[in-house]
Amino acid sequence: MSDIRYDLIHDEYALIAPERLHRPDCYRYLGSMEDKKSDDCPFCPGHEAMTPPEIYAMRDNAPNTPGWKTRVVPNLYKAVQIEAAWESREVGPYLEWEGLGAHEIIVDTPRHLLRMDAWEVVEYANWLRTMRLRVNDLRNDIRLVYISLFKNHGHYGAATQAHPHTQLIALPVVPRRKLDQYRRAYRYFLQRRHNIFESVLNQERNDAVRIVGESEHFLVFCPFASTFAFEVAVLAKGEGIASIGDLDDAKMDDLAQTLKRAVDAMYGELGDFDFNLLINTPPMQKNVDTEEFFDAIPQMWRFGLRIVPRLFRMGGFELGSGVHINPVPPEEAAQLLRDRWEGS
Ligand SMILES: [Zn+2]
Secondary structure, eight states, X not given: OOEEEEETTTTEEEEXXXXXXXXXXXXXXXXXXXXXXXXXXXTSTTOGGGSSOOSEEEOSSOTTSSOOSEEEEEOTTOSSBTTSOOOEEEETTEEEEEOBSEEXXXXXXXXXXXXXXXXXXXHXXXXXXXXXXXXXXXXXXXXXXXXXXXXEEXXXXXXXXXXXXXXXXXXXXXXXXXXXXHHHHHHHHHHHSSOHHHHHHHHHHHHOSSEEEXXXXXXXXXXXXXXXTXXXXXXXXXXXXXXXXXXXXXXXXXXXXXXXXXXXXXXXXXXXXOEEEEEEOOOOSOOTTTTTTGGGHHHHOOOEEEEEEOOSOOOHHHXXXXXXXXXXXXXXXXXXXXXXXXXX
16 A cells, blocks of 8 residues: 655655565566567567456457557556545644555557557557547546656666556646646736747747747647757647647647657667656646636646656756756757658
8 A cells, every 4th residue: 555645845745655666677678679579578469467457448359358459457566546545644744645546557559669669650649549538537536636647668767667658647636846837837827818838839939949840730849948868848739738638639640640750750869768758737626726727727738748868867966956957958959850850
């Protein structure tokens, strides 16, 4: 059983999850991007019995058998669990909850691919549609306020399974750092009657030196204050698209193609690289923390994602201050990636 604990000094939450210690580190199929089925991979087709029963699968046949395009299962080594009680305990000045939440694994594709640039566009599209479906389903659980959707790839990206997969962690609290971002976006919107992400889009178009590429519905660029070298952001251009759950099929297909092109450009420039992929999600429920801005989310927030290469390890300065030292100016990174994008 895990706990969610609130840190009085730092105004942030921690998940204390001893079960995570027991997960096998299976990230050892390095150095090849061949589509080879692995005998002991729990996410390969035919190995459905190696995972807990599926929550969802994109398939036309019976559950928990091969024949799926994507598959969602509970994380066996979960950081939080949906069965937990929803009450806080005060311990002196401290505050803790049982680790209530959802921790799911989305198996992105049946193919045991080691690199994302080997994905077909349709695999991107199936993966995106599966995430949209899970987010829209978990929105119905009023206890779950915040969803984190992310991919860990490679040793430095903290992956422990090689098979392409995405993790979803839904929590009953909004991480304070995220809450700060939402409140800042709301203040910006109140003061200027303008979406903060729209301002970024406009500025990037004006400067034009950090743009990697553009599609009908998305802009791909290296952020002005990139915290990591070769960090790439993908931002939706349309009004009212605050979450992956708001993307219609046409925008999903456009995003699939856009992401494929961006990922290919990154692999072209960086070779085999470890990364985290972070999908930006707004809070899902109105509660004491979110009620101030919740109704304004469609106007003040915007769907996007970031691909963060983990080329250098984090040190004490980064950990202590939250300020990152990035040795590659985003303008230079964008120039190199733009050349790859245009050449593709
Ligand atoms: Zn596999």
